[in-house]
Amino acid sequence: MENQVISRDPEIMGGAPVFVGTRVPVQTLLDYLEGGESIGDFLEGFPSVTRQQVIAFLEEAKKRVLESIS
Numbered sequence: 384m385e386n387q388v389i390s391r392d393p394e395i396m397g398g399a400p401v402f403v404g405t406r407v408p409v410q411t412l413l414d415y416l417e418g419g420e421s422i423g424d425f426l427e428g429f430p431s432v433t434r435q436q437v438i439a440f441l442e443e444a445k446k447r448v449l450e451s452i453s
Contacts, residue, residue: 388439402440405431412437 390403400409407429415425422437 388436388443402432402436405429407432409440412440 387403389400389409391398391400395401396406396408401407402409411429412425412432415428416422422434425437426432426434
């Protein structure tokens with residue numbers, strides 16, 4: 384992602400995409416949202432991730448999805 388919200392390193396969580404500066408996989412956020420949990424619930428469970436990181440990730444994901452269907 385352009386603003387360095389997500390990183391990938393084979394030495395961290397086996398190379399899974401994680402929020403920068405954490406060991407929290409992006410997939411965990413998606414699982415929370417898919418399960419009907421809120422962003423607040425996710426942040427409560429993973430305080431090393433900031434609300435700004437979550438919003439930036441979701442905005443970038445939205446942008447990429449909308450670009451792919453244009």
